[in-house]
Amino acid sequence: ILNVEQSPQSLHVQEGDSTNFTCSFPSSNFYALHWYRWETAKSPEALFVMTLNGDEKKKGRISATLNTKEGYSYLYIKGSQPEDSATYLCASPWGNMLTFGGGTRLMVKP
Amino acid sequence: DTGVSQNPRHKITKRGQNVTFRCDPISEHNRLYWYRQTLGQGPEFLTYFQNEAQLEKSRLLSDRFSAERPKGSFSTLEIQRTEQGDSAMYLCASSLVGTSNYGYTFGSGTRLTVV
Numbered sequence: 001i002l003n004v005e006q007s008p009q010s011l012h013v014q015e016g017d018s019t020n021f022t023c024s025f026p027s028s029n030f031y032a033l034h035w036y037r038w039e040t041a042k043s044p045e046a047l048f049v050m051t052l053n054g055d056e057k058k059k060g061r062i063s064a065t066l067n068t069k070e071g072y073s074y075l076y077i078k079g080s081q082p083e084d085s086a087t088y089l090c091a092s093p094w095g096n097m098l099t100f101g102g103g104t105r106l107m108v109k110p
Numbered sequence: 111d112t113g114v115s116q117n118p119r120h121k122i123t124k125r126g127q128n129v130t131f132r133c134d135p136i137s138e139h140n141r142l143y144w145y146r147q148t149l150g151q152g153p154e155f156l157t158y159f160q161n162e163a164q165l166e167k168s169r170l171l172s173d174r175f176s177a178e179r180p181k182g183s184f185s186t187l188e189i190q191r192t193e194q195g196d197s198a199m200y201l202c203a204s205s206l207v208g209t210s211n212y213g214y215t216f217g218s219g220t221r222l223t224v225v
Contacts, residue, residue, distance in 0.1 A: 011148070034213050040179055042116065044153075044201070059147025096166060097143060098214065100152030 002026060002094040006101035013080050014109050020076045021104040023090030027071035031093045035075055036102070039086040045090075047075075055078055080108040116202050116217035123224055130188045131220045134135055135204030142185050143214065144177055145201040146170070153201055159185060160207065192224045 004025045011021050025033065032051045038044040050058040053068040061078045077084055087105045091098040112137050115134040123129050135142045140161050143151035150175045158174070161182035171177075174192075179185040189196055203214035 004152075006152075036213070036216075041218070043218045044203075044216040046215070047214050091152075095153040096141075097158055099155070100145075102150065102152045 001049065002091050002092055003097040004090060004099050004101040006088075006090055006104050009102065010105040010107070011106045012109065015080060015082060017080050017108075018078045019080055019090065020074050020108065021106075023073045023075070023101055025071050025073075025092045026071055030068045030071075030077060032096060033066055033073050034091045035073070036089040036091065037086045038089060044089060073080075075104075077106070080106070082108045082110050084108050114202055114215050114217035115201075116220050118220060119218065120221050121223070122208055123222070124155070125194060125224055126191055127205055128190045129190065129192055129222065130186055130193075131202075131222075132186050133202030133217060134184045135202070136215055137183075139204035139206050140182065140209055141192060142179055142207045143203045143205075144185070144187050145203065147199040147201060147219075148197075156200075189222075192222075194224050197222055197224045 007022050034049050035047040036044040048064045050066040055066040057064050064075045066073045085108045087103040089100050089103045091100040101109050114142045121129055143158040144156040146156055147153040155168050157177050159179040162179050174190045177187045193220050199219045201219045205214045208214045
């Protein structure tokens with residue numbers, strides 16, 4: 001079973017702050033790393049799927065980096081807004097399913 | 111196509127009762143997954159289908175749980191003789207084989223409370 005871990009478990013920031021959190025995963029037999037955003041009462045939404053070491057992806061104020069050799073990915077949010085409040089999940093494929101980390105719950109105070 | 115649809119959104123049931131949830135995936139997607147999420151944890155894999163075939167089941171899925179996907183379209187997840195430990199968010203997701211690099215498309219989930 002793949003062990004995917006996320007830190008911190010929760011984070012409170014002020015509107016306008018930039019923030020980042022971590023996903024760690026086993027570096028051996030790496031295939032891909034997914035990031036999802038899950039807002040309350042909504043569906044988890046795919047943000048990024050990353051496959052290459054050194055990959056960096058960006059979507060608006062959110063970006064992610066990937067280091068497959070050391071087994072971690074960072075998600076960055078620049079200038080956090082209250083609408084960024086959500087749980088951010090990372091996941092890595094294990095066989096034919098995704099194994100998820102425990103998530104980072106981000107709360108942005110106006 | 112409006113994405114992955116799950117019904118009901120919420121279900122409150124008494125311990126010992128049976129419950130059934132439904133998932134309607136994106137119509138072109140041939141893979142359908144069920145996950146369970148409890149407070150403070152990430153989603154845990156339960157089972158997945160490719161078309162109508164159930165190809166894998168987690169050890170988490172006790173014999174009180176059964177899932178079907180008749181005709182490879184919608185899927186149902188039934189829990190018999192519910193227990194308080196079954197209280198969780200049950201998520202359904204779908205994908206197309208060979209396109210996992212686009213991620214899964216999730217439904218909004220069914221929140222089950224067993225009292």
